[in-house]
Amino acid sequence: MTTTEKPQEFKVVGTRPIRHDGVDKVLGRAVYGADVRLAGMIYGAVLRSPHAHAKITKIDTSKAEAMPGVFAVMSGKDMPLVASGALDLGETVDDTAFTSDRVMAHDKVVYKGHPVAAVAAIDQNTGLEALKLIEVEYEVLKPVISLEEAMAPGAIVIHEGLIGSDQGEQVKNTNIAVHNRLEFGDPEAAFDQSKTVIERTFIISRAHQGYIEPHASTVFWAPDGKITVWTTTQAPFGVRKTISALLNQPLSNIKVTPTEIGGGFGGKIPVYLEPLAAVLSKKAGRPVKIQMDRRAVFEATGPGPGGTVKVKMGVDDKGKITAATADIRYGAGAYPGASIGAAASGIFACYEVPNVRVDSYDVVINMSKTAAYRAPGTPQATFASETLVGELCEIIGMDPMEFHLLNASKEGTRRPDGPLFPRVGNEGCLLAIKDSDHFKSTLEPSAEGKLRGRGMASGYWNGIGNKSSVTINVNDDGIVSLVEGNPDIGGTRTTIAMQAAEILGLPAEDVHPAVGDTDSVGYSDLTAGSRTTYATGTAAIEAAKMVIDEMKKRVAMIWETEYENIEHIDGMFTNKVAPDRRFTFKEAAGKLGQTGGPVAMTGTVNVRGSGGGSFGTHLVDVEVDSDTGKVEILRYTAAQDAGKAVHPSYVEGQFQGGAVQGIGWALNEEYYTSDDGSMINSTFLDYRMPTSLDVPTIDTIIVEVPNVNHPFGVRGIGETSIVPPAPAVANALADAIGARLYQTPMNPGRILEALAAKKAGK
């Protein structure tokens, strides 16, 4: 079901064409990171630290270097010394020195799985055998794993050189990289005058994106200094910039070709293998390919951060929110960079809160550095705020839907971090759920021993705009080639092509999209922040408009009339003063050779912001087995504001995919970590992600409140859908079992404990 406001007329946008890359992917022809094969290519392998925290006292690679079949060996001493500096990756900014240290340890390892050396050999097995010949001596240090340890006075300091920021004040000898505070009004005074105030603390597990394709990179460092990279990434231009910064090489000497990508969700923004493959390639004089196995992906790449979130909220006698505060503490992993800014911005974004304070802490611990994970930082914070709202509604005896509607943020509401919302779809999503068959239905009684419950939650993700480029080439046969610079992680190749097709007046199938390398398309920021269909689509619209403008000039030449006389409507060029003269786009394209040559146009944009972001509301029914604690999702409905859904099937797919990831985080997913900092469940057998057998069909409702920043009203929609699931499930579980859980995952063990505590009257 789609609820539409103020509809524009579209021919292509809003339809459901078959994806352009579908056949290649179904037939196995698509080239992913591990599929790259080059003449003379050799294989890299990485030696990783068995310790989470240790000084490296000695590395002896001589035996590995002497092994037959080994072409090159490297360690930290082969990486240039890089000073601290800003590494602007479009959505986030990393530090060059920390990034260099993260991809290859220098004097110290700071997470289990930290690379300490790498080899390039004739084949994979030879490389793995050579790793066994590398002698590394460590002085093992006590790892700092928990937030409590890391933040305690006198804590072991992981990075002696880190200078933290406590609300702008420099702090040395600390693991707290950043403490920020947002504040408006006077929360304490407002709490004092509130009818009801509750405060709860929530614990959220660290969770991995779980992309199916492990990281894989191939690099050839040619004798002339040109570095060519094939890699699975969300940010080819970010890879280029990072390699340039870490290896002190000219940016323009580096070409990055993004391969097809088997999932990313933010986890394929950082660079891991590329600099190592580059150094090995330079040493060996051959192309070097390195792939991760699943254990390396879990242990040594960036999941979303875990942490604690304390939330306090007050309401008046009508249920109107008077004040809210939050204390958000995330474990960033071994280097700073947990998404605390987004968490602080998003935690109360669904509500009008007149008095608010949010403290947020980015804390370094001895685990792999976290990365972006779909709406970075926000699902964790919203698990706390929306679960607290569910309990607050129980306490004051108010229906959660009515509470949400009474307090919903809307156009003109000040966000917790300050800016005012433009026109947004928060209320639209709530009303869409309220009007759904699911909401109107009655939860069927459960069988004996089973407990059923229903819960809801809302969520928000702002997203970004930023820089994109698209080039459109008009072929003689009227088919259009479109080259864009954003790896396609969610069908964006097609949604970008559809926006160009809308302007060109062509069917989507007549626009052939491709993702270009960094030499063949203009600079494009990363595929992340729900920006690609929105921002790169805007660039495609710009390029298409330029194509039409040029085509009109050419048609005017052919008809020997003035440019002003030419019209283009629905793919047809006409002459206003001679209406019988008509060219289809294809007919005009076939005559370009006689009018000045090819038509190829590039649209470049730097889009301001997201236009207010995207809200979503989810409703879920669960059934709990009171003997085993197992949870079954009976029914699930997700409503979200898409602005204008370019390809409704892909929008629905994003809603469903995010919901399922969120259900996994809610019920099963966590890093089991031993005291020495080892992840114990680093396989998909033990790291339990939901499969299609674990969830029913996720029903979707596309709400369309146009984004004023986009010509068609499009909003970025890829991330919001992971925000509401965990609190919606938590509220449904509370409804089912009559007890509250404050920690993810809400797995059978914790549910049985909650049931037992309830039975014991605790």
Added chain:
Amino acid sequence: MATVFLPMPIRRRIGGEPSLTVEGATLRQIISNLEERIPGISNELIDPELDDRVIRSMSAIIDGESAHMGLRTPVGENAEVHFLPAIAGGAPQSVTLPNRNEER
């Protein structure tokens, strides 16, 4: 004039006022005019390396949208300007890694 909302640490230093009105047609002019009223503030807001954007741990937001042209971003007559922590938050002010042991 634009209404400028300052980060908490600066806000506390100037007496807790959440916002103040400032003249300026671009973000750079806004910060320059702020400097006259709050000496030293430009050093806290402007990236010293690049000199055309705010510091890396911070985002400038003008009327709800990011300052996509850095300090050159136009600021409307009645705009709201916010200086907020960056999304990823995790950029410390600076870092010095220990000297690397070349001899190991």
